[in-house]
Amino acid sequence: ATTFRASEHQHIRYNPLQDEWVLVSAHRMKRPWQGQVEPPPLKTVPRHDPHNPLCPGATRANGEVNPYYDGTFLFDNDFPALQPDAPNPGPSDHPLFQAEAARGVCKVMCFHPWSDVTLPLLSVPEIRTVVDAWASVTEELGAQYPWVQIFENKGAMMGCSNPHPHCQVWASSFLPDIAQREERSQRAYQSQHGEPLLMEYGHQELLRKERLVLTSEHWLVLVPFWAVWPFQTLLLPRRHVRRLPELTPAERDDLASIMKKLLTKYDNLFETSFPYSMGWHGAPTGSEAGANWDHWQLHAHYYPPLLRSATIRKFMVGYEMLAQAQRDLTPEQVHYCLGQKDRETATIA
Amino acid sequence: ATTFRASEHQHIRYNPLQDEWVLVSAHRMKRPWQGQVEPPPLKTVPRHDPHNPLCPGATRANGEVNPYYDGTFLFDNDFPALQPDAPNPGPSDHPLFQAEAARGVCKVMCFHPWSDVTLPLLSVPEIRTVVDAWASVTEELGAQYPWVQIFENKGAMMGCSNPHPHCQVWASSFLPDIAQREERSQRAYQSQHGEPLLMEYGHQELLRKERLVLTSEHWLVLVPFWAVWPFQTLLLPRRHVRRLPELTPAERDDLASIMKKLLTKYDNLFETSFPYSMGWHGAPTGSEAGANWDHWQLHAHYYPPLLRSATIRKFMVGYEMLAQAQRDLTPEQVHYCLGQKDRETATIA
Ligand SMILES: O=P(O)(O)O[C@H]1O[C@H](CO)[C@@H](O)[C@H](O)[C@H]1O
Ligand SMILES: O=P(O)(O)O[C@H]1O[C@H](CO)[C@@H](O)[C@H](O)[C@H]1O
Numbered sequence: 228a229t230t231f232r233a234s235e236h237q238h239i240r241y242n243p244l245q246d247e248w249v250l251v252s253a254h255r256m257k258r259p260w261q262g263q264v265e266p267p268p269l270k271t272v273p274r275h276d277p278h279n280p281l282c283p284g285a286t287r288a289n290g291e292v293n294p295y296y297d298g299t300f301l302f303d304n305d306f307p308a309l310q311p312d313a314p315n316p317g318p319s320d321h322p323l324f325q326a327e328a329a330r331g332v333c334k335v336m337c338f339h340p341w342s343d344v345t346l347p348l349l350s351v352p353e354i355r356t357v358v359d360a361w362a363s364v365t366e367e368l369g370a371q372y373p374w375v376q377i378f379e380n381k382g383a384m385m386g387c388s389n390p391h392p393h394c395q396v397w398a399s400s401f402l403p404d405i406a407q408r409e410e411r412s413q414r415a416y417q418s419q420h421g422e423p424l425l426m427e428y429g430h431q432e433l434l435r436k437e438r439l440v441l442t443s444e445h446w447l448v449l450v451p452f453w454a455v456w457p458f459q460t461l462l463l464p465r466r467h468v469r470r471l472p473e474l475t476p477a478e479r480d481d482l483a484s485i486m487k488k489l490l491t492k493y494d495n496l497f498e499t500s501f502p503y504s505m506g507w508h509g510a511p512t513g514s515e516a517g518a519n520w521d522h523w524q525l526h527a528h529y530y531p532p533l534l535r536s537a538t539i540r541k542f543m544v545g546y547e548m549l550a551q552a553q554r555d556l557t558p559e560q561v562h563y564c565l566g567q568k569d570r571e572t573a574t575i576a
Numbered sequence: 577a578t579t580f581r582a583s584e585h586q587h588i589r590y591n592p593l594q595d596e597w598v599l600v601s602a603h604r605m606k607r608p609w610q611g612q613v614e615p616p617p618l619k620t621v622p623r624h625d626p627h628n629p630l631c632p633g634a635t636r637a638n639g640e641v642n643p644y645y646d647g648t649f650l651f652d653n654d655f656p657a658l659q660p661d662a663p664n665p666g667p668s669d670h671p672l673f674q675a676e677a678a679r680g681v682c683k684v685m686c687f688h689p690w691s692d693v694t695l696p697l698l699s700v701p702e703i704r705t706v707v708d709a710w711a712s713v714t715e716e717l718g719a720q721y722p723w724v725q726i727f728e729n730k731g732a733m734m735g736c737s738n739p740h741p742h743c744q745v746w747a748s749s750f751l752p753d754i755a756q757r758e759e760r761s762q763r764a765y766q767s768q769h770g771e772p773l774l775m776e777y778g779h780q781e782l783l784r785k786e787r788l789v790l791t792s793e794h795w796l797v798l799v800p801f802w803a804v805w806p807f808q809t810l811l812l813p814r815r816h817v818r819r820l821p822e823l824t825p826a827e828r829d830d831l832a833s834i835m836k837k838l839l840t841k842y843d844n845l846f847e848t849s850f851p852y853s854m855g856w857h858g859a860p861t862g863s864e865a866g867a868n869w870d871h872w873q874l875h876a877h878y879y880p881p882l883l884r885s886a887t888i889r890k891f892m893v894g895y896e897m898l899a900q901a902q903r904d905l906t907p908e909q910v911h912y913c914l915g916q917k918d919r920e921t922a923t924i925a
Contacts, residue, residue, distance in 0.1 A: 231663040233675070238665050239750060241674040248753050250657060250678055258655030259637070261739075263732035266615060288608070306607030308599060308895070308902055314580040316587050322769075323777050324801050325590040326582070329599055378894040386891020388611035395894065401588060403900035404597050420671075428672050452673050506898035530897050542735020545727040545744065546657070548879050549855035551752035553657055 233557050242453035243416065243424060245408045248551055249455050255555035256535065265384055265538045268499055272343045272390045280305070281391035283340045298353075299360040300337040301396075307333035309397055331372060331399040336360060338392040345381070345392050345500055347490035354483035361507065362471040362479075364396050369470070369512030372398035374406050377471075382502025384532055384540060402511060409508060410523075417522035425524035429463045437559050441488055445481040448489050450559075455552040457534045457541050458496065460489065462527040469523045470509035489529070499537035505529045582906050591802035592765065592773060594757045597900055598804050604904035605884065614733055614887045617848055621739045623692045629654070630740035632689045647702075648709040649686040650745075656682035658746055680721060680748040685709060687741040694730070694741050694849055696839035703832035710856065711820040711828075713745050718819070718861030721747035723755050726820075731851025733881055733889060751860060758857060759872075766871035774873035778812045786908050790837055794830040797838050803907040806883045806890050807845065809838065811876040818872045819858035838878070848886035854878045 231238075237252045280287045283295045288305040309331030316326040338357050339349060346354060361377055368375045379394035380387040402410065416424035432438055432449045440460055441448040447463045454460075462485070468474060474482065493501035507527050510520035534541040534555065546553055580587075586601045629636045632644045637654040658680030665675040687706050688698060695703060710726055717724045728743035729736040751759065765773035781787055781798045789809055790797040800810045811834070817823060823831065842850035856876050859869035883890040883904065895902055 229661075229663045231665045233665070236662040236665075237658060237678050238662065238675045239678045241676075243672050243674070248750075250748075250752075251675075252657035255655055255657055258737075260737055262735060262737035263615070266612070306604055308601035308604055308904075309586060312578075313585040313587065314578045316580045316582070316585075321780060322765075323592050323773070323780060325592070326587045326600075327590075329586050329588045374899070376895060376899045378898050380891075380894040383612035386611055386893040388607070388609055390610075397895055397899070399599075399899075401597075403599075403895075405899055416671075424672070431670060431672060504893045504897050506894065508898070528898060542729075544735040544853045545729040545855065546725060546746055546752075548853050549727050549857070549877060550723070550725045550746070550748075550754055555657075 234560055239551075240453045242451070242455075244412050244428075244451075244453075245405060246412055247408075247453075249453055250546075250551055250553040251557055252553060252555060253557050253560065260535070260539060262542075265540055267538065268382070274341050274343045276342060279342060279389065279391055281335070281337050281389055281393055282342060295340075296337070297340055298356045299339070301334055301360065301364060304333035304335050304395065309333050309399055327401070329399065329401060331397060332368065334364065334368075334396040334398075336364065336377075336394050336396060338394070342391040345490070345494075347487055347494055349392075349487070351480070351483045351487055354487055355480055358471075358474070358479045358482050362474060365471045365507075365509070365512070368396065368398035369472075369516065371513060372400060373511045373513035373515060374399050374402050375512055376403065376406075376506060378504060378506035380504050382500065384502040385504050387502075406508065406511070410511065413522040413524070423467060423522050423524045425463060425526055426467055429465065429524075440492070441485055443481050443485045445478045446485045448485060452558060454558040455543075455554055456530045456532065457554065457556065458493065458529075458531045459558075460529045462486075462489070462529065464525055467521075468509075468525045469520055470512070470525060471507060473525075493529075493531060497533055497537040499533075501531055501533065503529050503531035583909055588900075589802045591800070591804075593761050593777075593800075593802075594754060595761050596757075596802075598802055599895075599900055599902040600906055601902060601904060602906050602909065609884070609888060611891075614889055616887065617731070621692045623690045625691060628691060628738065628740055630684070630686050630738050630742055631691060644689075645686070646689055647705045648688070650683055650709065650713060653682035653684050653744065658682050658748055676750070678748065678750060680746060681717065683713065683717075683745040683747075685713065685743050685745060687743070691740040694839070694843075695728075696836055696843055698741075698836070700829070700832045700836055703836055704829055707820075707823070707828045707831050711823060714820045714856075714858070714861070717745065717747035718821075718865065720862060721749060722860045722862035722864060723748050723751050724861055725752065725755075725855060727853060727855035729853050731849065733851040734853050736851075755857065755860070759860065762871040762873070772816060772871050772873045774812060774875055775816055778814065778873075789841070790834055792830050792834045794827045795834045797834060799907045801907060804892075804901040804903055805879045805881065806903065806905065807842065807878075807880045808907075809878045811835075811838070811878065813874055816870075817874045818869055819861070819874055820856060822874075842878075842880060846882060846886040848882075850880055850882065852878050852880035 234253050239248045239250050286292050315328040319325045365375050375398045377396050413424045429447050438450040445465055448460050451461045509525045510523035532540040583602050588597050588599050624631055635641050664677040668674045714724050724747045726745050762773045778796050787799040794814055796812045797809050858874040859872035881889040
């Protein structure tokens, strides 16, 4: 019988954090691509555009005028998917028609007053102010809501509707689906193995050294064993930390610095402003914040869509939507184009 | 207290088939869109291109020459994500690093010899030959594999890498994630309520008449109560049918006809060849095919990405990737642009 090699032979891998399987098919990258080529990234963005509602001094959709902010700037989303006062749908009349109340708030956080920068182009102290703002908004909204989802959609390819550097914060009265899955998995792992799932996972990746992208005094960046997107990464503190506000000043500085390194690597991969969706997951908040959430470990997921170049992306369609996630190269192969024809694969580590 | 109205107030809905929640936020459609506009659909596709590996008479990547087929044509995918003989990864050394064997086959099915047609442009008898080919391939591959996933990625926007009308068939040695979820949900519903989940669901939608798009003697098309994509639909036989091969000749003819109607509606919505991913789900096959799968009801899912026009799509990013699916209009509102400025919303029914 042939010896199994992950880099050659298709197999399925289990995501123990989100309780999902992914089909890993090495070498599908070689298939010819006659499909969609993405539009080239935006032409130059002006540093300041008085008509852009995210800019300092601009008037927003609701008539409010933005201050001339010079660091980060947090405000209510003018088109919120979640509002604080939606009425309750009431009991459902049939088990197949279940609706429940959803309350919350949606905020937008600008990272910087300039529209023509991105996180990796900011200085480490500027990124540190973003980290502090993430911690504060978690604290502020987490006082009331059980889940505070901070996420950044970067790049038009990721559905970002405004080029100004910003993220969003959606706090909800319910634990969203993925939060529920991570809650179940981490709780079960802790009760079975006596330690947090992601603490043990980070420890194992440090020993195995196969999927590490970056390490620093306080943080790890790795391509998870169960990664779905071609260049997906997981950002983890080394210490057991449940939520963003618990990070020490030293951990925050180090986070700003490792984020700058990671995002610069992404940008350099295909020599483009790398698109992605990213977001933070930490222990639930709200009225139950005081319960025992020690099975949780704070982490951020980075999900970038690019596959082969700045204009050829991975499509999660068809089989992925109907059956199961599938990737075209292994997490260990993480491939990039150095512009040298003879150098086909390399790790981004 | 304000009275709850689904068309005005955000809420969450439960998908009992796939055990997932969706956040429904009516009126998010009104937000301004400065984000990505999709490239316009492909320029004219030639009816025959000898260099297109899906055309009759063309030479494929593996050197094989396609026959001059005149109906449907089924062949092995030259870049398969699943192959019949991949070795087993062996036992895993750690619960957080689990990999398992994945075996299978990937086939491509051309619907018609011409590259410049799509399913809704075929005649009903021509679509009927596609239905028969779907039933046969399910039978053929289902003899060996527990899951036969038929799916069509249509349009460059859906990652379709070749404009020739075709679908794919990926058969696997394992039940993919979504199949497992549907299996669990349908089994649990049957044991609790004594009838198949989707039989009762179709029955309820016929009574409620709020989300029906099309009905015929043997079939129903509806926007499911828990739909995630703006124009998502579910196609169901009225009779209890577990798998495609069980369909009678009359049901197959009627299916061809209702598919032509549905796909024509989609195309007319934004006056474009409507992109989508679609696929069939039926009871598991393979060596366990003889077990009791009466809780299963055959169905097809249609997941089209367009939201506001032929070039503005819904992005499932950020919140959706990190937290939970979210939609910008209710399933009951299913909106379309009739080209009349004063007519903002209408049902496609
Ligand atoms: O097989 P194709 O058409 O080359 O590729 C397309 O469908 C596959 C199965 O849904 C996906 O994995 C690919 O990302 C997509 O581009
Ligand atoms: O809120 P935005 O930037 O207008 O919109 C973007 O992010 C949202 C949250 O991830 C998504 O629901 C939208 O589909 C996407 O286009």
